Amino acid sequence: xxxxxxxxxxxxxxxxxxxxxxxxxxxxxxxxxxxxxxxxxxxxxxxxxxxxxxxxxxxxxxxxxxxxxxxxxxxxxxxxxxxxxxxxxxxxxxxxxxxxxxxxxxxxxxxxxxxxxxxxxxxxxxxxxxxxxxxxxxxxxxxxxxxxxxxxxxxxxxxxxxxxxxxxxxxxxxxxxxxxxxxxxxxxxxxxxxxxxxxxxxxxxxxxxxxxxxxxxxxxxxxxxxxxxxxxxxxxxxxxxxxxxxxxxxxxxxxxxxxxxxxxxxxxxxxxxxxxxxxxxxxxxxxxxxxxxxxxxxxxxxxxxxxxxxxxxxxxxxxxxxxxxxxxxxxxxxxxxxxxxxxxxxxxxxxxxxxxxxxxxxxxxxxxxxxxxxxxxxxxxxxxxxxxxxxxxxxxxxxxxxxxxxxxxxxxxxxxxxxxxxxxxxxxxxxxxxxxxxxxxxxxxxxxxxxxxxxxxxxxxxxxxxxxxxxxxxxxxxxxxxxxxxxxxxxxxxxxxxxxxxxxxxxxxxxxxxxxxxxxxxxxxxxxxxxxxxxxxxxxxxxxxxxxxxxxxxxxxx
Amino acid sequence: xxxxxxxxxxxxxxxxxxxxxxxxxxxxxxxxxxxxxxxxxxxxxxxxxxxxxxxxxxxxxxxxxxxxxxxxxxxxxxxxxxxxxxxxxxxxxxxxxxxxxxxxxxxxxxxxxxxxxxxxxxxxxxxxxxxxxxxxxxxxxxxxxxxxxxxxxxxxxxxxxxxxxxxxxxxxxx
Numbered sequence: 001x002x003x004x005x006x007x008x009x010x011x012x013x014x015x016x017x018x019x020x021x022x023x024x025x026x027x028x029x030x031x032x033x034x035x036x037x038x039x040x041x042x043x044x045x046x047x048x049x050x051x052x053x054x055x056x057x058x059x060x061x062x063x064x065x066x067x068x069x070x071x072x073x074x075x076x077x078x079x080x081x082x083x084x085x086x087x088x089x090x091x092x093x094x095x096x097x098x099x100x101x102x103x104x105x106x107x108x109x110x111x112x113x114x115x116x117x118x119x120x121x122x123x124x125x126x127x128x129x130x131x132x133x134x135x136x137x138x139x140x141x142x143x144x145x146x147x148x149x150x151x152x153x154x155x156x157x158x159x160x161x162x163x164x165x166x167x168x169x170x171x172x173x174x175x176x177x178x179x180x181x182x183x184x185x186x187x188x189x190x191x192x193x194x195x196x197x198x199x200x201x202x203x204x205x206x207x208x209x210x211x212x213x214x215x216x217x218x219x220x221x222x223x224x225x226x227x228x229x230x231x232x233x234x235x236x237x238x239x240x241x242x243x244x245x246x247x248x249x250x251x252x253x254x255x256x257x258x259x260x261x262x263x264x265x266x267x268x269x270x271x272x273x274x275x276x277x278x279x280x281x282x283x284x285x286x287x288x289x290x291x292x293x294x295x296x297x298x299x300x301x302x303x304x305x306x307x308x309x310x311x312x313x314x315x316x317x318x319x320x321x322x323x324x325x326x327x328x329x330x331x332x333x334x335x336x337x338x339x340x341x342x343x344x345x346x347x348x349x350x351x352x353x354x355x356x357x358x359x360x361x362x363x364x365x366x367x368x369x370x371x372x373x374x375x376x377x378x379x380x381x382x383x384x385x386x387x388x389x390x391x392x393x394x395x396x397x398x399x400x401x402x403x404x405x406x407x408x409x410x411x412x413x414x415x416x417x418x419x420x421x422x423x424x425x426x427x428x429x430x431x432x433x434x435x436x437x438x439x440x441x442x443x444x445x446x447x448x449x450x451x452x453x454x455x456x457x458x459x460x461x462x463x464x465x466x467x468x469x470x471x472x473x474x475x476x477x478x479x480x481x482x483x484x485x486x487x488x489x490x491x492x493x494x495x496x497x498x499x500x501x502x503x504x505x506x507x508x509x510x511x512x513x514x515x516x517x518x519x520x521x522x523x524x525x526x527x528x529x530x531x532x533x534x535x536x537x538x539x540x541x542x543x544x545x546x547x548x549x550x551x552x553x554x555x556x557x558x
Numbered sequence: 559x560x561x562x563x564x565x566x567x568x569x570x571x572x573x574x575x576x577x578x579x580x581x582x583x584x585x586x587x588x589x590x591x592x593x594x595x596x597x598x599x600x601x602x603x604x605x606x607x608x609x610x611x612x613x614x615x616x617x618x619x620x621x622x623x624x625x626x627x628x629x630x631x632x633x634x635x636x637x638x639x640x641x642x643x644x645x646x647x648x649x650x651x652x653x654x655x656x657x658x659x660x661x662x663x664x665x666x667x668x669x670x671x672x673x674x675x676x677x678x679x680x681x682x683x684x685x686x687x688x689x690x691x692x693x694x695x696x697x698x699x700x701x702x703x704x705x706x707x708x709x710x711x712x713x714x715x716x717x718x719x720x721x722x723x724x725x726x727x728x729x730x731x732x
Contacts, residue, residue, distance in 0.1 A: 188561040222561055226568035233569075234576065237670050242660030245576060245670075251583040251663045260572055 030114035031529055035121050036100025037425065042121075043092035044496075046128055050084035051492065053077045055485055058449075062482040064470035074466035075149035076168075080131070082152025083172065086268065087179055088128040090406065093414055094275040095124075095186050098214045100425065102190060104520035104527060105208045107199025107536045112192035120185035127179025134171035148172035151464065153261050154235075156246035156254040161239055170239065173232045180229045187221035190214055199519075201538040206558070208518045208541070209292060212299050213278035216306040217271055223310060224267035231260035255320060262313035269405065270309040274302060276413035277344060280366050283420050284348050286516045287363035288355030291542060291554070294347045301340035301347075308337045318389040327386045334384035341377055345370065360514075361435030365416035368443055372408030379404060379454070397457025403450050415442075415495070422499075423513045427525040428506030434498035438491050445487025452480045517542035559708045563715045566678070570719050573674055574726055577667040581731050584662040593655050596728040600643030601720065604679070607636035608717045611686075611710045619703035627693060633713075634690060637683045644676050668727065675723050678716045685709055 017025075026034060057077050060068045069077070103111055111117045134147045148168040150158040159169050194215045198207070235257075237243035244250035246257045285292045292298065314322060314330045322330075348370055357363065379401040383389050392398060415438075422430040456474040468474055512521040522544055523532055540546055540554035581590075614629035648669075651657045659669045689706065692698045 184562075184565045188565070191561050222565045223568050226565040227572045230569040230572035233674075234573075234670065237659065237666065243666035243670065244660070244663045245580075245666055251580070251585045252666075253579070253583075256576065256579060260576075263572075 028118075030110075030118045032099050032103050032111045032114065032117060033425075033527060033529075033531075035117050036096045036098075038121055039092045039096030039099060039124070042125060042128070043089050043096060046084050046088040046092070048492075049132070050081050050089050051489070053081040053084065055489065057081065058482040058485045060466060061468075061478050063479065064468050064475055066467055069466070071466040072149065075151075075464075076147040078464055079148045079151055079154075079172075083131060083148070083176070084128075085406070086152065086272075087176060088124075088131065090272045090410065091179070091183060092124055094217070094272055095120075095183070097275060097279070097414070097417055097421075098190055098217070099186070101421065101520065102193060102211055102214055103197065104424075104523070104531055105518050106194060106197065106202055106211050107519050107532060107538065108193060108197035109531050109535070111189050112197055113189050116185050117189050120182040120189065123182030123185065124179045127175040127177075127182065130171055130175035130178060134168050134175075137167060137171065153258075153265060155261075156252075156257040157248065159235060159239070159257075160247065170236075173235050173239075177229055177232045180225045180232070183221050183225045184229075187218035187225075190218040191222075194218075199532075199535050199538065205296075206538060206541050209281035209295065209298055209302075210278040210518075213274050213281065213302050216302050217274045217278075220267045220271050220274070220306055220309065224264050224271060227260055228264035231257065231264070234260075255317070258317050258320065259314065262316045263310075265316060266313040267309045269402075270305060272406065272410050274305065276369070276410040277302065279413045279417035279420070280348060280369055282518065283362045283366045283416050284351050286420075286514050287358045287360060287366070288352045289358070290351055290355040291517075292347070293350035293353075294343075295541065297343060298347055301343045304340040305337060308333060308340070312337060315384055315389070318386045319393040331384055331386050335381060338377060338381055338384075345374060345377075360419075361430070361432060361439060362416045362420035364436065364439045365412050365419065368439070369409055369412040369416065372404060372412060372446075376401065376404035376409055392457060394462055395457040396461045396463055397454050399463050400450050400453035400457055403453070407446060408450060412446075415439075418495075418499075420514070421520075422502065423509030424520055424525050424527070426503050426506070427509055428502050429509045429513060430502045430506060431498050434494050434501065438494040438498060440491075441487050441494060442491030445484045445489070445491055448484030448487060449481050450484070452477050452484070456481075512544070515548075517544045519543055522547070559711050563711070566715065567719075570674070570722070573667075573671045574722060577671050577726055577731065580663050580667050584664045586662045588655065588657055588661070588664075590664055590668070590727075590732040593651060593657055594728060594732050595647075596724070596732075597643050597647060600640045601724055603636045603643070604640040604720055605717055607633045607640075608714050610636065611713050615703055615706050615710050618698075618700055618706060621700045623693075623698075630686070630690060630693065634683065634686050637679060637686065637713075641676065641679055641683065644672065644679075671723060672727065675716070675719055678719070682709075682713050682716050685712075 026038065029035060029038075054077075056069060057074065060066055060074055099111065099117065103109070131148075146168060148154075148164075148171065150164060150169055150172070154169070154172065157163055194207070194211055204212075234243070234245040238245050238247060244252045246252050246254055248254055281292060281298065312330060312334045314326060315334045318327060318330070379397070383392060383398060383401055419430050419435050422428075456477045459473050459477075461468065461472075461474050468478075509525050511523065511525055513525075514521070519532075519536055519538070520527070522536065536543065538546075540558050542554045546553040546555060610629045610633045614626050614633060617623075617625040617629060657665055659665050686709070689698065689709065
C-alpha cells in the first residue's frame with residue numbers, strides 16, 4: 001500500500017513588484033518564513049555591532065598601558081557587547097531558525113498565532129533599538145554616562161541611582177523588558193505550534209529532533225525570561241519610585257539581584273545551546289548518511305538538560321560567599337548536567353561512526369562544533385568545582401570558557417545551520433569555496449583568540465580591566481588573542497560576501513540539494529507562502545527517506 | 559494560555575520570593591502588623607468571582623444568554639469591588655499612615671507585589687468589560703464559549719495568585 005501522501009511542490013516563477021510594495025509586505029508580514037528571515041537579518045546586524053564592540057576591547061588590550069579608549073568607554077563596550085550578543089544577536093538567531101523551520105518540519109502551514117509572531121518580532125526589534133538609542137539618549141538631563149556601563153549582568157549597587165546617573169541603565173532595563181515580552185510571545189507560539197499543528201501521522205515520537213529541542217528551548221524561555229522581566233521591574237521600582245529592593249543601606253540585598261539574574265542567566269545559556277544542538281542533530285545524520293543514533297535518548301537527554309539547567313544558577317555566585325550547603329548543591333547539580341550533555345555528544349559521534357561522511361561546509365562546522373563544545377564542557381566542569389571557581393571565577397579563564405560555549409559551540413552550529421538551510425531559504429546553493437574559506441579563517445581565528453585567552457586567566461588576569469601593567473606575563477597572550485580577532489573578522493566577511501554573492505550568482509538548488517530526509521526538503525526552495533499545497537502525511541521519522549525508498553521504508557523498523 | 563500562565567507564575571514567584579526574603583528586614587518602621595488589616599470581605603468578593611465566571615461560561619455554552627449576562631456582570635462587579643478595596647486600603651496607608659513605596663523595604667515589596675496583582679486584576683477586568691461590550695452589541699454567541707473559557711482560566715489564575723499573596727502578606731508577613 002502507499003506509504004505517504006507527500007507531494008513535491010514545483011517552484012513558482014518570481015514576480016517582480018515595485019520596492020515600496022515589497023517593503024510594505026515585509027513590514028506587515030505575518031508569514032513565519034518571512035519573520036524568520038527578519039529575525040535572522042536583524043540578528044546579523046546586531047552580531048556586527050557586538051563584533052565591533054569586541055574588536056574595540058581587544059584593540060585596547062593588545063598591549064599593556066594602552067590608551068586607545070578611556071576606561072569609561074571600555075566599560076560601555078563590554079556591557080553593550082554582552083547585552084547585544086546575548087539578547088539581540090544570539091536570541092533572535094535562535095528564534096529566527098525556530099520560526100522558519102519548526103512549521104516546515106512538522107508539516108504545518110504557519111505558526112499557531114501568526115500575528116503574535118509578528119508582534120513578538122517587532123517587540124524584539126524595538127528592544128534592540130532602545131538599547132542602541134542609549135548612545136544618544138543615555139545622558140538624559142543629568143549628563144551622566146552614554147550607553148550602559150554596568151556590565152551585562154548589572155550587579156547592584158552599580159545600577160542604583162547614585163552610581164548610575166542619567167538614563168543609560170534605564171535604557172538597558174527597558175530594552176531587556178521589551179525584548180523579554182517578545183521572547184515569551186515567541187516561546188508560547190512555538191509550544192502551541194508544536195503541540196497543536198503537527199501534520200497527520202507526525203506523532204511526538206516521529207517529530208524531527210529540531211522540533212523537540214526547540215520545544216524544550218521554548219519551555220525554558222517561559223520559565224527563565226519571566227524572572228528577568230520581574231527583576232527588571234524591581235529595578236525600575238528602585239530607580240524611579242525610590243524602592244529598596246537592591247538598596248543595602250535600607251536592608252535590601254545585592255545578592256538577591258544576583259539570584260534573580262542568574263535564575264534567568266543560566267537557563268538562558270541552554271536557551272541558546274539547545275537550538276544549536278538541534279541544528280547539529282539535523283545536519284550530522286544527513287551528512288553522515290545515517291539516521292540519528294539513539295533518538296529517544298536524545299529527546300530524554302534534552303529534556304533532562306532543560307530541567308537540570310534550572311537548578312544550577314548559583315554556580316555563577318560561588319565567589320560571593322554562599323553557605324557550604326548551597327555551594328555543595330550547586331557544584332553537584334552543575335556536574336550532573338554534564339551527564340545528559342555527554343550522552344548527546346556520544347550520540348552524535350555514534351551517528352557519524354561508520355557513516356559515509358560528506359565534508360561539505362555545514363558538516364565541517366558541525367564537526368568543529370562537536371570538538372569545541374566538548375572542550376567548553378570540560379572547562380565548564382573545572383569551573384563547577386567551587387574551590388577552582390574561587391580561584392578562576394571573574395578571570396579571563398571564565399571569559400574564555402563561556403566564549404568557547406557561545407562562539408565555539410553555539411555560533412559554529414548556527415553557521416552550520418546557515419549553510420545547510422541557505423538553499424531552502426533562497427533557492428540558491430551557497431558557495432562551497434567561500435564557505436570553506438569562512439570555516440577555516442573563522443576556526444583559526446577562534447582558536448587563536450579563545451584557546452590562548454585561558455592562559456592569562458590562569459595567570460590571574462581579571463576580566464573587565466581596561467588595561468594592565470607590563471611584566472606580568474600577560475602581554476604576549478593578549479597580543480595573540482587580539483591577532484585572532486583579525487582572522488575571525490575576515491571569516492565573518494567571507495560569510496557576508498557568501499550570503500550576498502550566492503543569492504545572486506549561486507547555483508539553483510532545487511528542492512532537495514542535500515538528499516535529506518525531513519519534510520522541509522519536499523517543498524520548493526524557497527517554499528511557497530502556504531508551505532505545502534497538500535498537507536503531508538508521515539509514517540516515520542524520515543518521511544523523505546520513505547518517499548525515496550519505497551522498497552525499504554523506515555516505518556517498518558520504528 | 560497555559561504557557562502564558564506559566565510565564566506569569568514565574569514573574570509572581572520572583573516577587574513572592576523577594577517579599578518573603580525581605581520579611582522583617584526593614585531597618586525603619588512601620589512594620590506590617592502596625593499598618594496592615596486583612597481585607598477579608600474583598601478577598602471573598604474576588605474568590606467568589608471565580609465561581610460566577612465559571613457559571614457564566616457554562617451558561618453561555620448551553621446558549622442561556624440571559625443567565626450568562628447576569629453571571630458575567632456579577633463577575634465584573636465583584637472584581638471591581640476587589641479593586642475598590644485595594645484602592646481604599648492604599649489610600650488609607652498613603653494618606654493616614656504616610657506609608658509609601660520608598661518608606662522602607664516592607665513598603666517596596668508590599669506595594670510592588672500587591673500592585674502587580676492589582677495590575678493583573680485590572681487587565682482581567684478590561685477583558686471582561688470588552689466581552690460585556692460584545693454582548694450588549696449582540697456579537698456574542700455560544701460559539702465563543704471556548705474562547706471565554708480561556709479568559710476564565712486567566713481569571714482563575716489571578717484569583718489563585720491572590721490566595722498566595724494574601725497568605726504571604728497578611729498571614730505570614732504580619
